[in-house]
Amino acid sequence: MSHILTLVAPAGGLAAATLARLRASLTALGADAGTPDWLAPEEAADIPFAGLSPEQAMAAATAALEGAPIDAIAIPAEGRRKRLLLADMDSTIVTSETLDELAAYAGLKEEIAAITRRSMNGELDFRQALVERVGMLKGLDVAALEETWAATEITPGAGALVATMRAHGAHCAIVSGGFTFFTGRVAERLGFHAHYSNTLGVADGKLTGRVEEPILDRDAKLATLKRLSAELGLPLSATLTVGDGANDLAMLGAAGLGVAFRAKPVVAAAARARVDHADLRALLFVQGYRASEIVAG
Structure with a gap:
């Protein structure tokens, strides 16, 4: 067949x-x-x-x-089983939007979350929305980063997804419009080979309200997919991407298998493949992995 x-x-x-x-x-x-x-x-x-x-x-x-x-x-x-996994982090590999959760410590969670929702649904320019939200956090003590990380939850199935694909020779990476403080910790916990994201400006133990250049925006996600594919000697057909926001659409469309995971409406409408109900192990089943082959993560 x-x-x-x-x-x-x-x-x-x-x-x-x-x-x-x-x-x-x-x-x-x-x-x-x-x-x-x-x-x-x-x-x-x-x-x-x-x-x-x-x-x-x-x-x-x-x-x-x-x-x-x-x-x-x-x-x-x-070509069902993919050799490169490139995953968004916020609301994909972790259950929350880490910037929104960080904003809670500045008393701005609802205000910033509203901007996040519009940005992730493609209603606002991603770069401008990111700069605006981070600017609102100027002066926040960096201790809030650790508090936010301590409360961050991994999405069910994420560990198994990474562990199983790694065990079968795939390269696994995070690409996020979020921040290295979080992507580095998620990558270490779950065993991703690499992570690519933005860097928050910090001075004297407080956030400066700036995102350090270069800013990883929606175009950078597709560029990262193409770069990693070339470095690994893989055709795009051998790649798997997963994400939920408008800034993920380009990489979802370019990958051999691009999956919108519990995605925002604009992404769900455009994606060729969607997971709305199951956990992230669904990405393994779609590749033909049986339950007996799945590695606990």
Whole structure:
């Protein structure tokens, strides 16, 4: 079969009857649909198919699922496992927007979070919004950085995603419009090979309100993907990117597999692949990893 439709649900949320219904839907559209193959019992399964485009298969799945909390992603069967993972950090690898959480220590969380939401939905220029938000934090004691990090939570499945891809020879990196203070710690905790992000200005133990140049903006994410691919000798088809905000769209569109993870509306509407319900292990299942192959992270 030329393509694979992968279905992933929160644990226990995928039934054999659902797979049978989806297979029948593909067949009704003229596809040659194979027997479903469980990757993780009642959680993830593949349906191989031919005769439809990935977009047609996912549209059929969306209709057949009728709003059930199940993610459906269709990709070519060839080259399914990727050799480079490039991941956004905020609201992707970690559950929060670290700049918004940092702003809480200046009593500005709601004000700054409102700007963040508009920026991540593509309503504001990313660079200008970043500079504006950091400027509002001028004079904040650097101790707030440590307090913010102590409260930062890793997204479920992130550790397994990195550990499993590393174990199978993939290069894993973070690229973030956030800050090195956080990306460095996340990279160390989860085992990313590298991290790329912005640097907060600090003087005399306080934030200066400036973002040090060069600023990593939305264009830099795509540039990082292309640079790493070239350095590793990989075609873009062998890459996997994941993110949630408008500044991730370019790298999601350029990668062999670009996944919008619980994304902002503008990103969800534009992305070819979405994970709205499952955790980050869904990115492993889409690559064909079975539960027995997943490495705990």
